[in-house]
Amino acid sequence: MTPRASTSASSARSKPAARRAAKPASVPDAEATPDIIPRGGKSCEVRVGGRTVTLTNLQKPFWPELGITKADLLRYYVAVSPYLLPHLADRAMVMKRYPNGWNGKFFFMKRTPENAPSWLKTCAIEHASKSVIDFPLVNHLAELLWVVNLGCIDLNPWYARCDDVNRPDYLHFDLDPVPGADFARVRQTALMVRDNLRKLGMTSYAKTTGSSGIHVYVPIVRGPLQKQVWSFAKEFARAMETLDPALVTAEYRISKRPHGRVLVDYNQNAWGRTLASIYSVRPKPGATVSMPVTWDEVENGVELEDFTLQNAPARLARVGDLWKPLTQKRGRFNLGDLL
Known part of the structure; x- marks a missing residue:
C-alpha cells in the first residue's frame, strides 16, 4: 500500500444545466447565518465565500416525526460551521448519503462526482489496489453545504490531513x-x-x-x-x-x-x-x-x-x-x- 495525496481544484466538471434566476449576493463565510437558507421553496442558490451552491429538495422530510426537513439540516450546519470547519479542514471526506432522510436507505460514496462544482477541491489518495480516489475537501462553508445537500447527515473525515494521509495527527x-x-x-x-x-x-x-x-x-x-x-x-x-x-x-x-x-x-x-x-x-x-x-x-x-x-x-x-x-x-x- 503506497498512499499518495494531493490537493487540486476540479477544473473539468460540468456546470448545472438548470437556468438560474437572480444571482444571490455573496456572503463571507464568517458572516453567514442560517437565514441564507430560505424558509420556503424547493430549491435555491446561495453564494458564500465567493462560491455559488445550488441546494435542492429543501422541503424533503429528513426526520418526519420531528418536522425536520433537509433545509433545517442545512441551517444547522450553517449555524455550527464556525466551530466545525476547522476540524474538517484539509481532510478527505467520505460521503455517507441519506437522500431520503435518517431512516431511509443510505450508501457510501468516496469518489467526487464529475458534476461537482469547479471550485470544489479534492484530495487524491492512492489505495492498496493502486486505485486513486479523489475525495472532496470541506474547507469552506460552500463545500460543507454542497456535501450536506447530497444527503450527508453526518460527516466522516479522514483521520490525517491531505498533505500526508499516512501520518495521523x-x-x-x-x-x-x-x-x-x-x-x-x-x-x-x-x-x-x-x-x-x-x-x-x-x-x-x-x-x-x-x-x-x-x-x-x-x-x-x-x-x-x-x-x-x-x-x-x-x-x-x-x-x-x-x-x-x-x-x-x-x-x-x-x-x-x-x-x-x-x-x-x-x-x-x-x-x-x-x-x-x-x-x-x-x-x-x-x-x-x-x-x-x-x-x-x-x-x-x-x-x-x-x-x-x-x-x-x-x-x-x-x-x-x-x-x-x-x-x-x-x-x-x-x-x-x-x-
Missing part, C-alpha cells in the same frame, strides 16, 4: 456498548480510558457519538505512521481489557464480544476508517449530535439525548468549541516517544 477510541451494557458503563469506561491515558502523559478529549457511545481523542504530534498509531491503540485497548475484563472488551469479532461489556474499539485507527466528526448530526430518531463534553459532564452523567440538532447551536454559543486544542499545533502528545 490524533489517535482515538470509539467506546461502544455491547448488548447488555448501558450508557452508564460507557461513561465508566471513558473515565477509565482517560485516567490511563493521563498516566502516559496524554491529555484526552471526549465527545458523545450521538449514536450509542463516546469517542475519546488524543491530539498527537504528526510523525508516526498510521500503522504505528493503530498498533499503539490496539495495545492500549487490550491493556484496558486486562485491567477490568468485567467492564471492557477489546474483541473486534462481534460474535466473540462478551455480553454487557464496552468495546474499546481501536480498529477505527486503521487505514481508511473514519468516525463521525465533531458536531455531526447522526441519523438517529432524535436527530442527536456528536457533541464535545467536559470530563466533569461525563462524571456527572451526561446522556446521548442531551444534544440534538435543535439545541446544539445554543450550547456552542454558550460554551464555544471545547475541542479547539485538537486544531492547534501546541499541546500535542509526541507518540513517537512511546514507540
